[in-house]
Amino acid sequence: MLQQVLVVVLNVALAIHIGLIGISVYRLWRGENLVDRLIGADLVTTLMLAILVLIALIELNALYIDVALGLAALGFVGAIALAKYIADERMF
Amino acid sequence: MGYVWTILAVTAAYLALTGNLAVNNILVGVLIASVIALLLRPTRSPVELRRVPRSLLALLQYGALLAYDIIRSGLNVARIVLDPKLPIRPGILAVPSECETDLGIALSSHALSVTPGEIVVGVDQEGTLYIHCLDASHAADTIGEAQALRRRLLSRILE
Amino acid sequence: MDDIRTALAILAILIGTGFSLIGVIGFIRLPDVYTRLHATGKVSVFGVVLLLVAAALITPVGAGRAAVLILLLIIGGPTASHALTAAAWRAGIKPRGTIRDDLERDHPREP
Numbered sequence: 001m002l003q004q005v006l007v008v009v010l011n012v013a014l015a016i017h018i019g020l021i022g023i024s025v026y027r028l029w030r031g032e033n034l035v036d037r038l039i040g041a042d043l044v045t046t047l048m049l050a051i052l053v054l055i056a057l058i059e060l061n062a063l064y065i066d067v068a069l070g071l072a073a074l075g076f077v078g079a080i081a082l083a084k085y086i087a088d089e090r091m092f
Numbered sequence: 093m094g095y096v097w098t099i100l101a102v103t104a105a106y107l108a109l110t111g112n113l114a115v116n117n118i119l120v121g122v123l124i125a126s127v128i129a130l131l132l133r134p135t136r137s138p139v140e141l142r143r144v145p146r147s148l149l150a151l152l153q154y155g156a157l158l159a160y161d162i163i164r165s166g167l168n169v170a171r172i173v174l175d176p177k178l179p180i181r182p183g184i185l186a187v188p189s190e191c192e193t194d195l196g197i198a199l200s201s202h203a204l205s206v207t208p209g210e211i212v213v214g215v216d217q218e219g220t221l222y223i224h225c226l227d228a229s230h231a232a233d234t235i236g237e238a239q240a241l242r243r244r245l246l247s248r249i250l251e
Numbered sequence: 252m253d254d255i256r257t258a259l260a261i262l263a264i265l266i267g268t269g270f271s272l273i274g275v276i277g278f279i280r281l282p283d284v285y286t287r288l289h290a291t292g293k294v295s296v297f298g299v300v301l302l303l304v305a306a307a308l309i310t311p312v313g314a315g316r317a318a319v320l321i322l323l324l325i326i327g328g329p330t331a332s333h334a335l336t337a338a339a340w341r342a343g344i345k346p347r348g349t350i351r352d353d354l355e356r357d358h359p360r361e362p
Contacts, residue, residue, distance in 0.1 A: 002257040006309075009261050013268045013302075022277045027279060035284050036340040043278055043291040044330060046299055050271055053302045057264075060314035062111075065306065069109075069320050076327040082336035087341035100322060108315035162297070166270070169294060173277040182286050183351040206327035208293045211285070213336050224285045224336060 007058075012023045014054045038082055045075035094134030099125040102193075150248040157245065161207045161238065169208040172226060183228025184213060186234055187221050196246060203242050210235065260305040267301030270294055283347040284339045292332025310347050 021044060028040030049068050056064035085091050093212060101124035103118070110117060201212040201221055209226040216222070223235065277290025300321050307317040 002254055002261070003305055006257055006261055013264050013337035016268055017271060021272060024275055024278060027341075032285070033344060035335060035342060035344060036287070037285065038338075039278070039287055039291055039296055039335060040334070043274065043295060044292070046295045047271065050267070050295075050299045050302055053299065053306055056313065057302075057309060060310055062310055062316060064321065064359075065303075065313045066317045069316060069323070072320060072323055072327070076323070076331055079331040080334050083331075087338040107321055108319050111315045131258070138264045146333050164295060166297060169277070169289060170270075173273055173280065173290060173294075178280060180281070180286060180348075182283075182346060183349045184346065185351070201333070202326075202329055205294070205333050206325065208297075209289055211288060211292070211329075211336055213285075213340055224289075224346070226286060226289050 010054060010058050014058065017047055017051050017054065021051070029087065034086060038079070040087070042075065042079050045071065045079075049075075094128045098129040098132060098134050102128050146248065150245050154242070154245045157242065158203060158206065165207045165209045169226060172209075179227075181227050181229045183225055185223050185225060185228055185235070187223055187239065188219065189217070190243065196243075199246055201237060202243060204235070204239070255347045256308050260308040263305040263308070267305070270298035270301065274298060277311045284344055285336060287305045288336055290330050290334070292328060296328035300324055 024040055024043050024047065027038055028044065031037035031039065031040055049072055052064050052068040056062060056068070081091065097121065103121040106121035106124060107113065107118065110121075172178070197215060197219055201215065204210050204221065204223060207211050211224045213222045213224050225235075274290050274295030277294065278287055281287045281290055303317045303321050303324075307314040
């Protein structure tokens with residue numbers, strides 16, 4: 001009984017997150033300045049992480065969490081590097 | 093002494109990631125951790141061994157306090173965002189950190205940044221933190237109080 | 252016992268999805284860069300953290316990985332959003348509609 005509720009909840013959450021990614025990509029495209037778009041890109045990375053975790057739960061496969069770990073580390077380093085580039089107008 | 097703590101922490105992370113407690117795997121983890129510790133060259137141990145139990149207790153208290161702050165202010169931000177009138181009063185406040193070490197300033201600004209509704213914009217030479225608040229009208233007193241409590245716990249963890 | 256774990260996981264998934272929704276709504280509705288970072292940088296990170304808690308509850312194999320990822324997110328999320336605010340300040344973007352601005356008062360930007 002609870003297992004069926006879990007499957008329904010997981011699929012609904014996946015659909016909601018995919019819709020949210022669409023909305024934030026549109027908002028990123030219409031962003032007002034550079035930092036605004038960077039925030040949008042960070043938000044898309046976070047939502048992608050959520051989708052990967054949800055797929056791991058639907059498929060019951062922990063391998064997707066490894067993918068999420070790589071994406072989180074890359075997104076963190078990328079956000080820091082781009083923020084430093086905007087602040088100093090050079091990378092190092 | 094710093095090397096031992098680095099090796100322990102990295103090995104724990106490796107074992108958590110692989111999820112395999114076989115002896116071979118632990119040996120590989122220790123090997124990788126030793127190489128990383130040699131590359132990192134930690135200068136000194138932040139915690140002395142005989143103070144570990146008290147530090148752990150203070151760390152647990154600190155984590156619980158932080159979790160409570162996060163939940164309370166997360167709900168607050170959710171209410172502000174969902175309100176149709178959008179009742180925000182943003183502002184940048186100056187709060188003295190009153191920490192001597194760089195680690196203390198870093199930890200207290202992390203604690204401030206991790207609670208929704210407050211974000212550290214910058215730190216100046218004297219260690220004053222400039223915090224952007226979503227509701228700056230009566231935030232100055234509450235931030236000061238919360239910070240005093242956190243600072244006491246942090247000093248118990250680190251010393 | 253299994254039922255309790257599944258029920259807790261369902262609750263965590265629902266609350267986490269709610270946090271993600273609030274993060275995106277805040278990203279759309281809030282007026283400037285600094286206030287938007289409050290919504291996206293943290294509220295949506297806690298959405299992912301709650302989903303990971305659900306993952307740790309249901310799949311025991313993924314618990315260690317989920318714990319490492321939660322630690323990475325809790326340390327890295329605020330750091331990234333602080334880097335973005337500092338970059339916005341250094342790039343000369345002014346906050347909109349502030350009631351007080353101590354940083355402008357103490358350290359006015361060069362024209």
